[in-house]
Structure formats: structure tokens, C-alpha cells
Amino acid sequence: MRKYMTGSSKTEKVKLPKPPHLLDLEDKLTRQLGTKVAIETRKNGHRGKIIIEFYTLDEFDRIAEHIGLTETETI
Helix, strand or coil: CHHHHHCCCCCCCCCCCCCHHHHHHHHHHHHHHCCCEEEEECCCCCCEEEEECCCCHHHHHHHHHHCCCCCCCCC
16 A cells, blocks of 8 residues: 555566466576576567577677577678
């Protein structure tokens, strides 16, 4: 009730645990790519994003090569 009295309208989002199949897929991708991978989905689960972390440009190049991207242009 206090938040209504002070005028605070900020609501906290409840973070639901990830389903086991998504945790398993994150783990498989992490092991395959050798870096942290996170999968974030929206409410309906039909959209989302895969986040692949890298910590150096060399690591980025290694990951890109691993997923089949080749350098075609030099800067």
C-alpha cells in the first residue's frame, strides 16, 4: 500500500525460471562454441534471441569461423 501512497508506480518484473529444454540447449551451445551462450525468449516463446558472448576480438574471430563465417572483407 505504501507505494500507492508515495506515488511510486514502478512495478518489478518477476523473472521466471528458464524451462529445462532451454537450459540444456544453452549448455550444448556453450560447449560447442566454447563461450557463454544465453537464450532469451518472449512470453509466447515464438520469438527471442541467442546471445553469444566474446571477450576478445580473437575469440570473436574463432567463434565466427566455428559457425561458418569467413572474413571476406578487410578493413
